[in-house]
Amino acid sequence: MQSFVPVRIQNHIVAVFFLLCLISAPTGAAAQSWRSLTPTQREALAPMVQQWDNLPELQRRRLLDTAKHYSRLTPEQKQRYHDRLAKWSKLTPEQREAARKKYRAFNKVPEKEREQVKRMVREQEANKAAAVPPDSAAR
Amino acid sequence: MTNELDPGKIAELLTQGTRQLDAATVSALVGARQNALKRQSVRAPAFSLAAASPQGLARWANRLTPHSAQAWIAALLLVAILATGTSFWQSAQEQQIGELDVAILTDDLPIEVFVD
Numbered sequence: 001m002q003s004f005v006p007v008r009i010q011n012h013i014v015a016v017f018f019l020l021c022l023i024s025a026p027t028g029a030a031a032q033s034w035r036s037l038t039p040t041q042r043e044a045l046a047p048m049v050q051q052w053d054n055l056p057e058l059q060r061r062r063l064l065d066t067a068k069h070y071s072r073l074t075p076e077q078k079q080r081y082h083d084r085l086a087k088w089s090k091l092t093p094e095q096r097e098a099a100r101k102k103y104r105a106f107n108k109v110p111e112k113e114r115e116q117v118k119r120m121v122r123e124q125e126a127n128k129a130a131a132v133p134p135d136s137a138a139r
Numbered sequence: 140m141t142n143e144l145d146p147g148k149i150a151e152l153l154t155q156g157t158r159q160l161d162a163a164t165v166s167a168l169v170g171a172r173q174n175a176l177k178r179q180s181v182r183a184p185a186f187s188l189a190a191a192s193p194q195g196l197a198r199w200a201n202r203l204t205p206h207s208a209q210a211w212i213a214a215l216l217l218v219a220i221l222a223t224g225t226s227f228w229q230s231a232q233e234q235q236i237g238e239l240d241v242a243i244l245t246d247d248l249p250i251e252v253f254v255d
Contacts, residue, residue, distance in 0.1 A: 065237025066244065077245035084244045091254060099253040100236070103243050118247055
């Protein structure tokens with residue numbers, strides 16, 4: 001800094017600058033170990049207990065973001081969340097990003113059509129569940 | 140009949156023509172010429188190869204360096220505001236992604252529908 005700037009003003013500038021930098025620092029940027037999670041976070045992310053400490057930092061942060069919503073979920077949604085968490089975390093970042101894009105696009109489709117798709121998927125799942133395994137075992 | 144245009148003759152005719160101009164017209168033309176010359180300035184290009192030299196770079200650095208306490212404060216505040224804005228934007232993006240992930244993980248449809 002130039003010498004013609006009074007020292008007092010220099011100090012103020014530096015203080016304001018660092019203060020604003022601190023405010024602007026991304027919150028929760030540091031990766032959290034499983035042991036440092038709150039009980040609520042641990043409950044939400046329980047299916048991830050084994051692999052948590054080995055997950056990439058960004059993935060941990062994203063999962064912690066999802067865990068923030070856990071307490072507001074219905075019991076049925078909590079069950080789905082737990083059932084799908086492990087599978088979701090095994091996807092590659094590209095696959096997750098593609099899934100987000102598809103989900104966004106799907107939600108832009110008119111509700112009537114969305115319901116039709118949901119009905120079709122439910123029927124397919126029911127058919128799969130009803131499929132008789134001995135049929136394939138007999139071959 | 141030949142009607143060729145001799146350049147020398149044309150110049151002579153033009154000179155004669157200008158000699159016949161009245162003083163007011165000549166004065167107005169001279170004034171207009173002077174004004175045009177005044178407005179014409181040699182402009183240096185904003186970015187030139189000269190700027191790539193150490194002297195050129197030093198000149199640019201000198202121009203870009205704040206030269207007063209107020210300028211320093213303004214520059215630092217601008218940097219801090221930009222950093223804060225970027226950080227908030229990133230945070231909002233992350234929050235949106237979190238909400239989207241929860242929606243996918245809790246939707247009626249299985250995640251296989253959205254995963255290739």
